Amino acid sequence: MIFHYPAGIKNEKSSQKPPKSKISSLKSRKILSASNRGRDFEKAINETNEYYRNNALAVIYKRPTPINVVKVDYTKSATITKAYFEKQSTTDYNGVYQGAYLDFEAKSTHNKTSFPLSNIPHQQIEHLEAVIKQKGIAFFLIELKKKDEIYFLDAKFVISYYRKSKRKSIPFSELEKVGFLIKEGYEPRIDYLPIVKRLYFDINKNPS
């Protein structure tokens, strides 16, 4: 059985960080199979953000998983001995791109025909609504594992589906119409910034 550790969590055996050279040698990486890509999705986004940061294209980070620390042993160099994972009250990723605030959530589904909205906690919808009200750029990256595809979806579309539609999932046919397919590459792996630029910059701003 493979454990799906929560965001940013490593198991004991692999708690050492991989050497820098391994991280950057993505070009030599083999193309991953669809099943591997599943649990690889978060890692791919983190690597993408790292690429963006290293190349001064954007400053976007994954928010750490909130943990409620109950007991700390200060005799053992502040070892946490009792704690619980807490729910993220926001989305997983945020940052800045050309002065604009970006905020997004990454979701994966094993479903074959539609993306279940039960994947999205109510708190996240409310958070994204607040971000949009503040003129932030809000979106989802959705991985369809069975189809081996990744879509960029404006959060407004997801919110309106969540708020107005009686259906509890977004059919893939709908998602393909409204979303933007992102082909996974080598570096960056999930290159979503060009879509952000096209959708929220090129249209709304006059070319200089």
Add this chain to the structure above:
Amino acid sequence: MIFHYPAGIKNEKSSQKPPKSKISSLKSRKILSASNRGRDFEKAINETNEYYRNNALAVIYKRPTPINVVKVDYTKSATITKAYFEKQSTTDYNGVYQGAYLDFEAKSTHNKTSFPLSNIPHQQIEHLEAVIKQKGIAFFLIELKKKDEIYFLDAKFVISYYRKSKRKSIPFSELEKVGFLIKEGYEPRIDYLPIVKRLYFDINKNPS
């Protein structure tokens, strides 16, 4: 002895969340003495951000403290039994205000005459430089405990001091000249948004 728990950390006895009514009844709160205000600084900023969110003025959160989880007991509803605090590689706070990306760090000093730059890790300086390069708004909130004062300081000033000055601290006289004093209020407690508006919006943008 009073333990200064790291950000967001509670000790076991006080691990229950205070009732909502207590949080919102700030108006009835007595003005805190300078010594109380010290460890209260982070809480005051969190309450300010909560006020901004509740009143749809801005969406700003404290990033959770990153924790490296080593052992999890899944037989006891996913209790973390071994973990370590990690250093924040960014700043503590970020979010969106009127489309603009805000990123800031809060620091306190017990010093009487100057703010020591050793309070700021090199990583944070690099992070703030990257944010500024992306046209984000970057600043510090600095609490001078001995003077019972809070200053808003543009990050560019701190960075240039850090990079260029041979002195290892910013004298208060300098800080008072370049920074903006924030009087602590009731709701919001540390009202920094008007300064953000004045510094980064009113000057750079034409009045509509």
